[in-house]
Amino acid sequence: MADVSILIVEDEQRVAEILKKQIEEAGYKADIALDGYIGKKLAEKNKYNLIILDINLPLINGYDLCREIRKSDSNVPVIMLTAFGTPDNKIEGFDAGADDYIIKPFDFRELLARINVFLKRSDNTSRSSDKLKLADLEMDLNTKTVIRGNKKIDLTAKEFQLLETFLRNKGKLLSREFIIEKVWGIDFEAATNIIDVYVNYLRKKIDKDFEPKLIHTKFGFGFYCSETKM
């Protein structure tokens, strides 16, 4: 597995650096974020193969950060690493979208064994799941690129998320509420016409110069993505 990169979000610098060193010795790359905000920015900017996440963090705690990460990348394995070990803590962690939970103090060999299980699992599934396709449109979730026909299409981050939501739900009628929740987050209070504005941006880029049209409006219900009209 070449170029596996792992994000460590941990505010105890000494712990973070030991982890980074051990992960690098195991042959992977590692970045450190010393608070939740930097963790969020790095997770948005880079495609990590796995994220190790402390819970008690400055600025954004691990639970909230995990929810944020899940909004934009539903597949990246997240291992929570924390001194909070009650069943309630664990349940909250899993509810927030964590895949595993390790209690401090821990043995690095155990963490490494779990990291390897997740990496192996995602290596087996990534070949089929890191590209979304419809007609002659192809979206690469790793490189964040979109191609239609032979033309590369530049999308903003929100347009990309919107298109990803459409492609992951192709053939299904999506309400404005569903789209807002997936793309903008459940606590986003928007005029729902923001969806129409963004759908129009997206149509200009991926549908205007191409056939067949892929994004359709079902008046009074919402939108759907399909090669044919439903």
Ligand code: CA
């Ligand atoms: Ca901490």
